[in-house]
Amino acid sequence: MNPAKPGETARTPWIVGVSGASGTPYAAAVLRALLDAGESVDLVVSRASRLTLLDETGISFRDAHWRDDLREWLARGADGKPGKFETDLTDVRYWPAGDLAAGPSSGSYATKGMLIVPASTACVAGVALGLSKDLLQRAASVTLKEGRRLVVAVRETPLNGQTLRHLVTLDDAGAIVVPASPAFYAGATHIQDLVDFVAGRVLDAAGVRHRLYRRWKGELGGGARPA
Numbered sequence: 001m002n003p004a005k006p007g008e009t010a011r012t013p014w015i016v017g018v019s020g021a022s023g024t025p026y027a028a029a030v031l032r033a034l035l036d037a038g039e040s041v042d043l044v045v046s047r048a049s050r051l052t053l054l055d056e057t058g059i060s061f062r063d064a065h066w067r068d069d070l071r072e073w074l075a076r077g078a079d080g081k082p083g084k085f086e087t088d089l090t091d092v093r094y095w096p097a098g099d100l101a102a103g104p105s106s107g108s109y110a111t112k113g114m115l116i117v118p119a120s121t122a123c124v125a126g127v128a129l130g131l132s133k134d135l136l137q138r139a140a141s142v143t144l145k146e147g148r149r150l151v152v153a154v155r156e157t158p159l160n161g162q163t164l165r166h167l168v169t170l171d172d173a174g175a176i177v178v179p180a181s182p183a184f185y186a187g188a189t190h191i192q193d194l195v196d197f198v199a200g201r202v203l204d205a206a207g208v209r210h211r212l213y214r215r216w217k218g219e220l221g222g223g224a225r226p227a
Contacts, residue, residue, distance in 0.1 A: 013040035013093065014206065015104050015114040015143070017136040020048025021155040023118030023180055024056045025078040029192075029199035030117050032074055032087050033210045037203075040091045042104055042111065043070070044136045047097055048120070056080075066094045078195040097134045104139035113149030114140055117202055118180055121156050121163045128166035128173075144173050151205045153198065155180040176205045186214040 014034055018027045034041050043066075045053075050061045057076055061069045067089060077084035095102040103109040116123060116136070123136065132138040143150045152175050154167065167177050178201055182194035193213070200212035 010110065011040050011091070012110050012112055013042040013091075014112050014208075015042045015044065015139050017044045017046070017114060017116040017119075017123075017139060018049045018053075019046050019116060019118060019120040019123035019136060020052050021118040021120035021123070022052060022056065023153075023155040024049070024053045024073070025076075025192075025195045026153060026155070026180055026198050026202075027117050028074050028076065029078070029195050029212065030115060030202055031070075031092075032085055033199060033203055033212055034208060035087055035089070035091065037208055037210060039112075039208060041093070043092055043094045044097055044102075044104065044139060045094075046123070046134060046136050048122070063094075063096050067092075070094070078192040079190075095135055097136055099135055100132075100138060102135050105135060105142065107142050107146045109142075111143070111148060113151070113206060114143040115151045115153070115202055115206055116140060117151075117153035117199075118155035119152045121154070121159075121166075124152065124154055124163060124166045124170065127152070127175075128169040144175065147174070149206055150175040151178055151202055152176070153178045153180050153202050178202050178205050185216060 045061055053059055053061050059069055059073050074087045075085050076082050126133055126137040127140040130141055132141050171177055180198050182197050186197055188194050196212040200210055203210045
């Protein structure tokens with residue numbers, strides 16, 4: 001990456017980590033919204049998440065062809081239909097999960113914070129215990145130690161006591177835990193609406209402006225009326 005030239009603003013991205021939990025449409029919605037908001041993104045896709053992505057979308061995510069594979073992924077709706085969205089990937093940088101010498105592995109690499117979506121229980125445990133077994137976990141540990149915002153969108157049910165204790169550990173360390181729990185008061189009529197609600201709550205926790213869902217205005221029955 002080239003350093004900023006005089007008069008230019010240095011690139012300060014959000015790191016988006018995608019772990020192996022079910023819920024790749026959540027990650028796609030978050031990525032699209034970040035880019036639509038003009039944010040820079042550093043993407044880390046775990047090895048386990050590639051299997052989930054292949055299972056949920058039929059897309060093989062390859063290091064050597066990540067841009068083409070990411071474009072195909074983000075174009076897909078939550079219903080699996082291709083060609084629904086068009087996203088500019090100009091300000092996305094991809095880091096292989098096995099690259100522990102990557103920028104996000106160091107606290108001196110400037111970022112706005114990190115969003116893990118979806119977060120598997122294995123990922124939650126690894127970050128809570130500080131294992132840093134891959135770049136995703138290492139970047140999350142760096143985010144916490146540097147006092148930056150870490151949002152963890154955990155996707156699992158039911159949650160056992162061990163995972164709950166790990167989530168409390170993350171909360172104590174300063175992370176924001178956002179369960180991938182869709183709500184219905186926003187008037188969802190399609191699976192994409194439910195996915196976008198969760199993605200929107202992740203972005204709310206990060207402080208990123210978006211228009212992914214209709215917000216509660218204190219009016220009962222609002223979800224049944226057209227937006």
